[in-house]
Amino acid sequence: MSYMKYAPRRAALLAGISIATLTIAGQASAQDAASMPQEATAEEGNAIVVTGVRASLSSAQSIKRNSDVIVDSIVAEDIGKLPDRNVAEALQRIPGIQVQRQYGEGSSVAIRGLTQVRTELNGRDIFTASGANQLSLEDIPSELLAGIDVYKNPSADQIEDQLSGTINFRTRKPFDFDGFKAAATLTQSHFDLVDKFKPSASLLLSDRWDTGIGEIGVLASMSYQKTAFRQDTISTEPFYTLDPSNESDAAVLATLGRTGQATTLPHGTGIGQVFGDRRRLGMDFAVQWRPSDTLELTAEVFRSDYKFRLDDYSFFAYTSTSAIIPQPGAPFSYADNGDFQSGTFIDLPIGDNTSAQTRRSKTTDYSLNLKWEPTANLTVRADGQYVDATTRNLRSIFGLNGTADTLYQDISGSVPVVNITASNGLANVATYNSAFYLDNLNESKASDKVGRLDAEYRFDGGILSSIKAGVRYGDRRNKTIDTGYRYTGLSSIPTQLETVNLDDFFRGDADLFGDIIAFQRGIIQNYQQTLDVLGIDGPPAYVQSGTNQQRQKSYAGYATAFFKTDPVDGNVGVRVVRTNLDVSGYYQQTPIIIGDDGTETTGPTVFNPIAVSQSYTSVLPSLNLRVHLADDLQLRFAAAKNIARPSFTQLNPSLTLTEPGSAQQDQVHTASGGNPNLKPMKSDNLDVSLEWYFSRTGSLTAAAFYKRIKNYIQTAVSTRTVTFDNGNSYDYEVTSYNNVATGKVKGVELAYQQFFDFLPGPLSGLGMQANFTYVDSKAPSPATAGPVTNVPLELLSKYNYNLVGIYELGGVSARVAYNWRSKYVVTTAGNGTGNLPIFNKPFGQLDASITYNVTPEFALTVDGVNLANARRSTYFGIDTRPRDVVVNDRRISLTARITY
Template sequence: MRLGQHSRHALRLATSVSALSLMAFAAPAAFAQDDTVDEPAADEIVVTGQRSSLTSAVERKQNAEEIVDSIVAIDIGKLPDVNVAEALQRISGVQISRNRGEGSGVAIRGLTQVRTELNGRDIFSTIDGRGLSWEDVPAELLAGIDVYKNPSAEQIEGGIGGLVNLRTRMPFDSAGRTISGAIQAVHYDLREKTGYNASALLSDRWMSGDQEFGFLFNLSYGKGYFREDAITIEPFFQREDFGNNYIASGAGISSWNGDRERLGGSLAFQYRPSADLEFHAMVLTSDYTFTDPQTGMFAYGAGDNGALTPVGDFTFDEDGTMLTGGFAGPPTQSFTRHTVRDSRTTDYSAGFKWDEGDGFRVSGDLQYVDSDTSFTDPTGFGTTTGGFNFLMDLTGDLPTFTVTPDDFLTNPDNYTYQALMSRSAENTGSETAARLDLEWDFDEGSVFRSFTSGVRYTTKDIETADSGFDWQSISGPPWDGSDIATAEYNEFPEYYALDPYQDDFFRGDGATANFGPHFVVDPALLAMGEESLVTLANLNPLSGAVAGFTPFDEFNTQEEETLAAYGMLKFGNNAVPTPYDGNIGLRVVQTKVVADGTQTLTYRDPSDTGTDIQSVSDISVEQDYIEFLPSMNIRFFLQDDLQLRVAASRGLSRPSFYDLRGNFSLSQNYYDADNDPSTAPVLQPSQAQAYTGSGGNPGLKPLVVDQYDVSLEHYWKEGSIAYMTLFRKNVHNFIQNGVYTTDFDVPGYGSQEFTVSAPVNGEDGTIQGFEVGMQTFFDMLPAPLNGLGLQANYTYVDSEAPSPSAVDAVGNPLLVPLEGLSENSYNLVGLYEQGPISARLAYNWRDDFVRTTSGNGTGNLPIYDDAYGTLDGSVSYQLNDNLNLSLDAVNMLDEIRYTYQGFENRPRDYVINDRRISIRLRATY
């Protein structure tokens, strides 16, 4: 099909990227012609702006002791991309995920266990994981980003995928007083709204006698918008009554129309009382609010054996997958959801550096991080009564749906309020860290150059409170089989509205022209939060007066204490035919964890068939383990411009706090609609596992990786590089969603065996592959073409790792790759820098990957993202020495993202997002 053809075409282009990079090794003269002169020429290339940033990034990579890739923002407040994650995707080996069209998650070489640091210190957000939420950080606060792929002993443990260090500006980075500000307007074309970003920086340094002082203040604020439209096809089931062909069990449409608000700031102070002593202190804060309203409508057929009345002509492809067909009287569900997430992270740090002057240096840091996240998620559902026909056509580029009679969904008489669902959560976390490092230089001329050692101690406290998903029926039978209630739309007209986002759905492509207009619970009501839930609950004439909802019923606290010590020897020898340098070291880290939570057991009172009993007991689990983490990094200088790196290390990633939570919910599956409620409780006859449970696993072991890298790097002129890196990671203790059995006492029923779903440590796995890339400017071309440049890189990643829990449509187990891992990915970036003009056109592509094996509505059916590419561009003009005007465009190709259910001809989602076009004016003095 067309999407597979696109993947093959893109893979051929990726091969070309690799060949181009290899040419840079084989024939450097073709790229470096006339690039060396004895004296400056009148037309010498002046390195400024974008080219200066790229040149600085290459220099950091060339001079680093480890394998590292960098992004540098020479111009204040201007990373190459407007989003931190989107900037990281340009680095070979880095793949990102997106949230409503914006970069949000980062994986390095296929692993999402990536450690995040701020200026070499720990930083995190309390959103279940351990790292920073990339959406939370304003890019304007950063001076650069370093990505370490194989660490040294002095670096903090915690990322088996890699380490990302976010660098902010400090006062002593500038030669003197600097004042800078920028304002940017961003238009979101699908949402048809314009947002803005503004930033300001003041930095100064001055002398007072022999003492030097520095001060910096940086502030950023942004308000953005988004729209995401999606067409969804429900799972396909094989049915005997359709000739064992595969029938889609329904379809629907959804639209998200929300906003993002970011506020970030930093305050930094540096003090140098003498040439050999320096103190620094800094506060950085980030406040992020993500508002994510959603509306939609679904019509459902039947699963593998449910009753189904077909209408229309059913046709199938050569594999027996439905192309056209429909159902009579399908159940429907309209919905309105209003999700809001507020996240705040503040980092306080202070430290010093002292150079004794005789080869002995000391440095130290104190740090305190405070983070909290709140989350609310109310949802209101509606449904239709009566009959209509629903037909699907999956033969075109986009599915089309038809409803007959065509006025059925436009008549509010056909709707009732169905149900409501609520979830809220509050997470808080804090960390205190102290670090002390010592370094001794050896005598000049020795192969051993220096020895560094240090200790680091941390305490981290995490508290989570979660309500879980609380479902309550408004119309129809509740879960416990009590009397049926109805609440029709027309009885309460003030609480429903036409779906406001159906106009211009999918840019008016006609995909759903006959699926509506339809009615939903009024989005303005859901925006009121819990108050809206109380209003909706009281529409049920049998519910009585509902005063409010209990916000939290699941509490979890975790205390983590770590103590790490390391020693690292640096060495080198320039007096041999092949000079070399490097480091070898050992880091030892002890981790103590205490997880406190609750075990909730729900069962039917043996003496009263109509009463549930809920028993809650406290849980406390302790862990204490020590890991030894050796590392080695060696660099061989094969020529002045050619170096070979060899690296090996062991690293660890601790399980996420969500996986470590000490909460369990156990239940007895007692009710079935066929049971007579007047008799003793009867376990569901359809349930093979009558007693079930779910929760976290505070006994999880950390993931441990043994990793190896070999990298060949050619630096044939300033700012130019060609490289190839081979890597392999042997990962131990992979964490998977698993199932195990254990015995619990149930009052009145004795000891029972429960089947519990929870994260568990699985088998070992291997990830291996290679990266190849290059960067250069073509100075040998005649003006104005000598301003042209190129960045290109390609990554291949192969994994043999434990498969996530996945099954096909009928429950047979499947083997699938790691979630989020694309085997092939590449970047191709065209550059131009000439005089006041700077431009960039950047294409990023990755091939198919498993998005999830636990999706909403698809269970453990694997959902794949098809190969996908994005094109972004920017152009800027330096108006004078102080003013710069730039234009940026994101998602220029407006590609539809396509996901599928195991096979490319069984679609799951078609998704489009905004194109973002922005104009920025930046002033620096």
């Protein structure tokens, strides 16, 4: 496997290769490069043949050296063998990419500090129906992919809407192979924290034939993956600074002996233990027909079917915005700035929840491509695509409420100490005085109809080498229906409870409060059974007010000129895009109704419709230059303008407010909604890179980049007082989005790769890949006062590096990879943070794998993820206010791979 710059033109990349020849193929598109035969043919006598990881590394270097634009790639060393089994985690090895994790797996990425990433499948749109405008990376089985390309600075012929870059997933085609091809993998994985085994398998069959109507190829590929996880979390939130002008706060300061001193106290703490699993089912079917040497048609159906499920226990003690009462006379400690570090509180509410969540996402991509070469100088492509995507979500929460006698906290160490006591014990039902149930269902359906026509004319001589022009039309729709959260206050506490033993929580490293009692996991996992046990008559109904819709039409045209004059070559072009956008939804309020028997249920919703339309035109020029300073040294320069449209989720105008029930009075009341008036983000991009190729498998490169972003979209939280029709008023912390004035991103990437073939004997199998990224950014914080007024852009680490040690000799191939990133902003504002940003502390993860080729057709691989049991931690604005500490599974897998 290699991580490399991938040339979308002038490249002979062998998708999914294990044997490569280092040649330069003339100008070719990314689709051309990805669909070339598995074994390329060099000119007679000029072929240099290498195998395995060396083939990937050598091809990477050759392609990077001869590319027109700046692109990094990952290529599967063999069929069904990306270096990491999770797509996002494979991408994190590329310079400039940082991965976000969800329940132990990589789920999304930022490119050069920006999360506005465009996702494509074979150069076309691909997305998950969730309003995010991109594909959820955790949905895709990696075994279906031949490679992944990451475009960092666009050229005019690339589709817009890629502020940070474009990730293009490439699948295999039947014409990639000389004839019949079969490959299969079988994997068994163990996840140590949840202590479960889960299987995975994949199968590829492909063949091609000469017929009376031309050459025909057929390929079918399928992948099935199951994974499990457990995540343990200790949380501290929210923090509030005591106000001496407030009578209640003044009394607390007096009790603490802190009158006249700045003092900040947390108003709660808790633990969560999440159990879950994922299932990925992917299918790819492709047919190619070449009736003549000048005409080729490709039809493909790609389907991703993803299931996600979790259930959890959570136990917490907190007072929300109400004052928290210190225990008189108990010792307290503080940081130098007055932030709480340890102490004991009394008489505070406790919550004991059991919940479940499911998501199922299906995306089907139908595409038809025609490539026609009417003359030796002209190539015409016509492309049609239809995407059908659906997502269904369910959230189900059972809660108990009671009162704790004492809460002792010590947050000064790496693992917070949490001790909660109640006179009857936390595992005694008598400790709890009320119970409630919440459920919510929502469904999203999205589609995309795309047509595209491109033509390229190549000149036989002169400075101008070719001209490429094209047009594209896209019509994307998204519709979401949502029941809103239904609240059901229970008249009594159910008997279907169980004792939860927390002895092994946090791998036994946590100082906790012993056992708790909770609603049975075996019931909460089954939604219908939960409703039956609680006596609830069916799921909540979808109502008109729970609907929001978005429709986006785009009309694009571009022209690009490619030129070459010694020692400079490159391209210059412009793309013009017209966007028409319509969004609609509802502002709604749902009150609580108290029945004759005192039970509380949600009442009829009052709603008002909202509809907003926008239209705008974007002119996006681009320039890519390369200067050949010497045979092994070259300098690149790129400049471009780009846009990133707000996601459908960010534009959603709907806001749903449900009145809290009596059992929720002590909680922070929250809501979230979009902003239909958001503008597209605009960026001016500059890139420069210097590349030195000192051997066949050795290179050292440096790149610098700068992005100036207007209308950057940022998360913001505002407090709103909401009055319902029954006259009750509550404060809600509402999360939404706005366009800040300007954001700036600049940085440097360094990359090195080499196999140490010059070493003697077995040491000649050693190799190394290393890269380092520095990204600096700044944007205004939503906070107007306090310790943090400026923050980096969300999900951006200033420093990031990868160290990958490789060994390949004979039938053995091994790899040890360590990825590290510095602190980053999770969100610029969060509920209960006092409008402070939430930071994730520095994080590093160690992964490894070893493969033994038993025969040329059969190999065994053992790989491990999170081998060092890394912990993730977050904090509010400043590190004396910790938020979460999280541990996840280690995963060990054994894979058998057969290729014929």
